Amino acid sequence: MLQEIVISGFGGQGVLSMGKILAYSGIMEDKEVSWFPAYGPEQRGGTANVTVIISDESISSPVVNKYDIAIVLNQPSLEKFEDKVKPGGALIYDGYGIHKKVERDDINVFRINAMDESMKMNNTKVFNMIVLGGLLKISPMVDVENVMKGLKKSLPERHHKLLPMNEEAILRGMEIIQLEQKAV
Amino acid sequence: MSEEISLMKGNEAIAHAAIRYGVDGYFGYPITPQSEIIETLMEMAPWKTTGMVVLQAESEVAAINMVYGGAACGKYAMTSSSSPGISLKQEGVSYMAGAELPCLIVNVQRGGPGLGTIQPSQADYFQTVKGGGHGDYRLITLAPNSVQEMADFVALGFDLAFKYRNPAMILTDGVIGQMMERVKLPGFRRRRTDQEIREQCPWATLGKTPDREPNIITSLELDSALMEKNNERFQAKYRVVEENEVLYEEVKCDDADYLLVAFGSAARICLKAIEMAREEGIKAGLLRPITLWPFPGKILHGYAGKVKGMLTVELNAGQMVEDVRLAANGKVPVEHYGRLGGIVPTPDGVLDALKEKVVK
Incomplete structure (x- = not known):
């Protein structure tokens, strides 16, 4: 198993931490992982992205040309990464920030209304966990149980009270992600 | 531990x-x-x-x-x-x-x-x-x-x-x-x-003990004859380092027709590039210097007689390539591929460069 994923959105949407939680979950399953952020001026406003690779074998390059899955959470991210999804790969987007349609027809396109859902849950901070849930639904690369273990290990104890809310967000994401276009 | x-x-x-x-x-x-x-x-x-x-x-x-x-x-x-x-x-x-x-x-x-x-x-x-x-x-x-x-x-x-x-x-x-x-x-x-430092580093300035002369740490020596002696001692030391401390990694070099030479992050990108090259039937290997000084020139010299071409991949305009060319000493063409100013090359960029500049 080798999954090359890019997660991209506005700084502050939790893109980097979502990638970190995913990578941590991989470690919990004794997989090889790499997490490489665009650490430039992006994190000071604008578009942030991170490449996460999860593999059963050792990972050659942390930098890749094409992705199995691109998660795009704003319009510039869609424009930047649509072309970089492997044919037959998946693109996940949140309808909230994206107004232009995906043009390619050789990739699977999934829509997840995570921002709307997080507002319904009265907690926009779990937005990224809803997206993570959606990702794990379409590509169960790690167990939700291990995601929770990873979260527990990476969060300081004073934040452990937030764990059930995060788990609920992941499960909600799994429910609401929808296949919008099947690759032809 | x-x-x-x-x-x-x-x-x-x-x-x-x-x-x-x-x-x-x-x-x-x-x-x-x-x-x-x-x-x-x-x-x-x-x-x-x-x-x-x-x-x-x-x-x-x-x-x-x-x-x-x-x-x-x-x-x-x-x-x-x-x-x-x-x-x-x-x-x-x-x-x-x-x-x-x-x-x-x-x-x-x-x-x-x-x-x-x-x-x-x-x-x-x-x-x-x-x-x-x-x-x-x-x-x-x-x-x-x-x-x-x-x-x-x-x-x-x-x-x-x-x-x-x-x-x-x-x-x-x-x-x-x-x-x-x-x-x-x-x-x-x-x-x-x-106490352990005194034993392991007798030159250290931890305070003079009665049994020895003062330790003096300085790079200054106004007498040029003595300064030459110092330099000769440094050079002798450097030759020992070059003889004994070279570290490198070889990946798929045994049957390689073409050798990529890269260090650090560029070497990781090359790992993927050689996998991609081999899928296309190009037998590429990677020689990764781990010590840049001392440089693994001898091992590269050995490969210069075996492979058809070398490509250094660096996040610069061509620096290590000079040392690789020196090691190859004209026995094989050595080309360079790099991205500049903070841009990181991708594996397909490396593969394209290998095909354009070396395999031909």
């Missing part, structure tokens, strides 16, 4: 490894993309546990001179910075080489020249292995290609530095510093006592 597996950035791994190695002092000044080193050290607060000093100096120049002071007392002293900050430290590096002081310097390179950019680069190769500071000196240079090696090379760097009484550098870049991977941290070693 207990071992733990964690997920962390290369920069963080260096900080953890330094505490665990029993380093006595870290002196630094923040700069992207390496600030996590000092941030992690400050967060870990080792002065409360091992007694290690962690100090944010008023400048890079102050930091390297604090390292000089610590090293003169035989202490494990280190500093870190990124390219522009490393330029500022060069006077101190030359002085330490001249005074034969061991220390560890970490350069998490970013794009230059000048303040440049904060993105990854390998454009300080020349500065590191050809000089940087003034005078006929050499810097033991280690080029990690993973977070694991970032952790491991702290110990290796200090071991070599003290073995030869010479500064050592970990030359890495923003890719390896900023990326997270799984890492097995080494176990904790306690810091050396002053």
